[in-house]
Amino acid sequence: MAMDKTYQPHAIEQSWYKTWEEKGYFAPQGGDDSYCIMIPPPNVTGSLHMGHGFNNAVMDCMIRYNRMQGKNTLWQPGTDHAGIATQMVVERQLAAQGIDRKDLGREKFLEKVWEWKAESGGNITNQIRRLGSSVDWSRERFTMDEGLSKAVEEVFVRLYKEDLIYRGKRLVNWDPKLHTAISDLEVENKDKKGHMWHFRYPLADGVTTQDGRNYIVVATTRPETMLGDTGVAVNPEDPRYKDLIGKFIELPLVGRRIPIVGDEHADMEKGTGCVKITPAHDFNDYEVGKRNKLPMINILTFNGEIRAAAEVFNTNGEASNDYSTELPQEYAGMDRFDARKAIVAKFDELGLLDEVKDHDLTVPYGDRGGVVIEPMLTDQWYVRIEELAKPAIEAVENGSIEFVPKSYENMYYSWMRDIQDWCISRQLWWGHRIPAWYDDNGNVFVGRSEAEVRQDNNLGDDINLRQDNDVLDTWFSSALWTFSTLGWPENTEELKTFHPTDVLVTGFDIIFFWVARMIMMTLKFTGEVPFKKVYVHGLVRDQEGQKMSKSKGNVLDPLDIIDGIDLESLVAKRTSGMMQPQMAAKIEKQTRKHFPDGIAAHGTDALRFTFLSLASTGRDVKFDMSRLEGYRNFCNKLWNATRFVMESIGHTDEAPLSADAIADLNNGDVDLSLADRWIISRLQQAEKEVIHALDDFRFDHAAQALYDFVWNEYCAWYLELSKPVLWSDESTDAQKRAARRTLVKVLEATLRLAHPMMPYITEEIWQTLAPIADTTQLSQNGETIMLAQYPQYDESKVDAQAETDIEWLKGVITGIRNIRADLGIGPGKPVKCLFKNGSDDDQRRLQANTNFLKAMAKLEDITWLNAGDKAPLASTALVGKMEVLIPMAGNIDAAAEISRLEKALEKNQKELDRVAGKLNNPKFTDKAPADVIEKEKAKLAEFEDAAAKLSEQLEAIKAL
């Protein structure tokens, strides 16, 4: 291993990944306990964003951690076909060549989609590799694979046979741009400013209202739908209008005669109290229509344009002659929003526009197409969900599935307990085609294949059958992900071994879309939960807290953070292929502001460590470039610590340590120093903390504990403390060997501890270090850190004495450094030092650490003062009760020392007052537990002692 002065991630990452993959380290390795995570399948034709990066960092950390603990570990990758999104992309590509999907035909179009999948599919898998994710590529799955498609058919057929899937003409959320129904989850409600139009509807047959008007006024936010009105509702209790129930309206523009009905939906307090009813274009009206047996009139095409002729249905959704299909021709073919303007104008012209008010309203948009959703009367397939939801709720209630953090369980319950039937058909071509066939009479047959359908229903070849044109919602197949990918409906070995899986790692935004549906489907078909735990993480946001999205132009490709990207390329990347090209200028400006110098290369480990350190329980993960930089530096720190260790044991690439030298290092006599015992003890603590944090899904704590240990203990103190031993001629061989062995062994264990979080750098270093540390036996073959044993906390190596002694040492050194800084004595200048008022313990510590102290505080001389010994005039630091004195020989600034002492005294006094106040309060001394009172008393004594010593010192100097 050639060791550059700084860590160069790009030099090692890809080759290590290749090695791991080729050697098959990612595949399950056997063992009694299994551990399995299924990757949330990303869109096969998409590309990974920061959210995926985060997600992968967490999953890989858990997988590597469990693998190193010897579990039979499977992390299974895969992608989904993302019906709407993928079809849209391919349609747009074709449109660019002037080709329309419909001209191409279904078969040809699907060929194009498969081609595109083949072309872009490698993108995601490449990204996953670059993130270092140790997924088992041999088991990669795709939702449209043959096996999974079989599972989808099987599930559909079984649900249908149990009457849990049905087909019906109902009002659905229709996307007029994408020409498909979508589920209510795919609807995004946005607040908009709009208007409320008040229309006069003339009463028929000469009827008048109580106050003598020959019309009533209805209010609407969607005037164009009036063409489909089949009634007006008033509240049956409403004194103003109840007499009108049963009377009729002469619908303007259309001349349709429609009834006034009484329905509690009409709120006397709201609007005018009269509500126009358009059952075919409004979810509430649909219900009102059903209750009052009003016909349904569809006036819109699937494009959202006004039809030339309406479609009239009775209340059961059957075609009917209740009304004429005639519509005013002037609106035919007009877009719904243009028609709105035209119709309002017409009402105005006719003197029927009563009033227009500004109105805030929530408008439904399709989350993919981005256009306003239209409630539309269509035939669709539904899953009857209530029966499936019940056991799924219980599984969480009884703890079979646990959400982490727990608070997400409430979110889950609130949705599950008020769940609506799931519209699963989509008017697309790309997806799992619905396994239903129709004969010429419109009878429907469901089965695994046409042949099966014919056989089961005794349908001869003379009977014409055609398959349903629609496909299933992508989430329908995703819902089967955990078990369909393991071979279900066969009862495979994999299924037996790895199902239920252990953890699902996902963002809260798809709890309803995916998590809940997986739980329902998996319980139904396997009788098992899909996973035991759901780790829910926040959404990755940009530095301004905005959700990252292509349309906002603030997305980041994790690879650009790993490899770096220059500003121009980043701008180009963000502004290309946009749905709304007019945003480009804004995005460019924003990008130039946030990344004036582009993005530097940071390496995978730094990126992963950043994600993990941000993985707390919050709902947002604001990605912070400066933290990323900090963790890149952390990698460099680890790298350079290794350089120091290598140098100190005399190992280089050119002249590696000989086998004899290694044997000597590991087996020769050692005389452990206090520092050696201390760092070994601290390592145990670090291991304990990291393991505890990982078991608890607190990746931020795990990262913090590791960072702290490596930087603030191993590097900042232990490495420094090893230098005097290694560099002194007075050290014995056993002492030097002890330091070297400790340097090596602690670093080696730290690498294993860190590996799940930062796989590359740890592997790179471990390869060289493990043979030297003679710890290859901790790995089954010594070939890779990936399969080495995860460190275990060893209580017997905890050394409390060493820990307190080193704390003392650090206190003395810090005290002296403080004096140096405050008095302007440069760190290079040797000083004398005296110890006053020390206890036996202090003396023992001093004797044991003279070398350390002299080296680290740059002391030329140390003197121990016994009681009664005369101390020179000096600057003082307190370590417990002991005073550390740096004599103020000659030119030292007395004023500086006075101000230093006064400041210290003031600070001390504040604390002293606070504690004294507490102890003087009888309420506290009466009620607080004894140990708390003892603690406070001890503090008080300490502060008082310090006050006395500081004032004494102050007086002495002032007396000069």
Place this chain on the structure above:
RNA sequence: AGUCGCGUAGCUCAGUUGGUUAGAGCACCACCUUGACAUGGUGGGGGUCGCUAGUUCGAAUCUAGUCGCGACUACCA
């Protein structure tokens, strides 16, 4: 409107069952190129823990209210 979450240093975030002198990283200031690392070292400044009440001997932590932000659900004639 309802439910939930959040509000701690300039920024990004920790803070375990109420008892620490409220922490970390980054940024900032001063000093230092000493034989792992300037992607470094040493020292330092910076917080009345959104606000107000309350419970308690004691509240960043518990309760109620309030303000602000966000998410979700519902309604919107």
